[in-house]
Amino acid sequence: MRIAISGVPATGKTEISKLLSKKLNYRLISINEFAEELDAFTGYDKKMESRILDMAKLKKEIKKLKGNIILEGHTSHLFPVDMIIVLRCNPEILKKRLKKKFSSNLLKIQVNLEAEILGVISSEAVMNSRKVYEIDTTDKSVKESVNVILKILKGEIEEFKVGKIDWLEEFSNWIDTT
Numbered sequence: 001m002r003i004a005i006s007g008v009p010a011t012g013k014t015e016i017s018k019l020l021s022k023k024l025n026y027r028l029i030s031i032n033e034f035a036e037e038l039d040a041f042t043g044y045d046k047k048m049e050s051r052i053l054d055m056a057k058l059k060k061e062i063k064k065l066k067g068n069i070i071l072e073g074h075t076s077h078l079f080p081v082d083m084i085i086v087l088r089c090n091p092e093i094l095k096k097r098l099k100k101k102f103s104s105n106l107l108k109i110q111v112n113l114e115a116e117i118l119g120v121i122s123s124e125a126v127m128n129s130r131k132v133y134e135i136d137t138t139d140k141s142v143k144e145s146v147n148v149i150l151k152i153l154k155g156e157i158e159e160f161k162v163g164k165i166d167w168l169e170e171f172s173n174w175i176d177t178t
């Protein structure tokens, strides 16, 4: 079983995946760390201050892996997996977390905030898998979010099916980083 934990930066992917992998005893693969190990980069995006992943190389290497895996990162929903969990966060709270994470890069904050408001990752995820679930992490602790994922794995999926979280109405006039 391969589970992707995706979401825009600062939604809690890394922390939630760590605890989940312990609880399930699954191997945890952070896409960024895996790319470092393999030197799987094709360039550098100056504006976003981040390296560009070599997706073809990563896909090839990830396909080779055996056993139970949690794949963690904001591109993890683009890889061959059995299930995708997209972590969502209320944009108002996310803005604060993004400012903490990327204080010096306003563009990065804005792009990620827009992506969350528009639900970009969820849209991409449904093109890759029929099993896509979303968790609103806004008012949940890491432990609570992990418990939701354990519920989904047990088949309690109705509440978490993709498409129920929609920030657009509330935040469409709000995209700005001031």
Ligand SMILES: Nc1ncnc2c1ncn2[C@@H]1O[C@H](COP(=O)(O)OP(=O)(O)O)[C@@H](O)[C@H]1O
Pocket: 007, 008, 009, 010, 011, 012, 013, 014, 015, 016, 097, 137, 138, 139, 140, 141, 142
């Ligand atoms: N449920 C949560 N409630 C409040 N803060 C959280 C929660 N989950 C994560 N955070 C905080 O948000 C930041 C980003 O978490 P992290 O796991 O690194 O996210 P990601 O891997 O998605 O970028 C960290 O400072 C973390 O402590």
Ligand SMILES: [Mg+2]
Pocket: 013, 014, 015
């Ligand atoms: Mg992370």
